[in-house]
Amino acid sequence: MSLKERLQALGQRLGLLQATPSRAEAPVKVATRVVQLDDLVSGIPLADIRGASETRVDLPIGFDGILAAAGVRAPAHGWTVQRLIETLRSEEVRKLTRDEAQRRVLADLARDQVPSEEVVRDAVARDQALDAFERYAQEKLxxxxARRQERLKAGEEQLQALQRELDRIxxxxxxxxxxxxxxxxxxxxxxxxxxxxxxxxMEKPLITIDEER
Known part of the structure; x- marks a missing residue:
């Protein structure tokens, strides 16, 4: 399932997105309350993700550094997908049913005048940044x-040469x-x-004989 399809399914479960068919001859479009799903998936400006690891990849790598390097910033209102996760896992909300928790989250967003699609956009931006870094890091790793294998091979050859020299000595x-x-x-x-x-x-011995030790 593509990112767009996963996002559509997630949005429909949370009540954030709604599939709205257009005319019969046109393809089905997925729309949010304010913007279309395509606008959420595309058009998110990401900085050069390579900035998170210019020379080498040292594991483990924190997500915050990757997101910062990608230019993903928390909005001024503070509602990010991370805050949504923390809210849903809070002691107060996690004891609610799914429907109750959904209404609670939507009410909190409405109270703070935060469109729900902005939280979805934040999640998409983070996902794209992490996926981009993963691809880049895989290439770097x-x-x-490969370089480490070359050094290992060279080291093994040196060890073998040293072992041969030790054997010769x-x-x-x-x-x-x-x-x-x-x-x-x-x-x-x-x-x-x-x-x-x-x-x-002559009788007197003159030759010294050193017995073998």
Whole structure:
């Protein structure tokens, strides 16, 4: 269901909008008490929604900042869809039946001389602003994820290269220790051979033999 259709259904349930058929050959038009539904859905000036997130999208993002960036401001009379929500959820109103709550809200609007379609217009403006930001944020998040994946790939490649270097160093260390041990064993064997040979020439040992540690 499109936004226009959802708004029409909501308005009819609240008694704010009424479907009024015109001549048989003309399409059905949906009108409010003052303006047509098309005027509520279209023509709402929204600022550049990208202003809410110029460089990156950091979640969570408050609705107030998005609406302010989109240029959605509360009217001077103070009746916004948020105030309508708070009124309907107030302790005094929520215990009423739906019909009683509807009459109460319409009476409050009439008392403050606020046309009901202005509250509907505020809701539409907020919905459009949030939808626009959602589309923009999805694009930004997709780009951020792509850049993050590139950094992850580069980091993994660096880790793999570092791991290969660590493995090379360990192999080098192990080989060095093995070669050193082999050299010392060979040295000891040679010293023993020299000591054995010199023992035929003199009784006092002259060759030092370091036993392998």
């Amino acid at each position: 997709a780009a951020q994820r 360990r192999r080098e260390q192990a080989q060095e220790e093995s070669d050193w041990s082999a050299w010392r064993r060979s040295k000891i064997d040679y010293e023993k051979d020299m000591a054995w040979a010199i023992s035929f020439l």
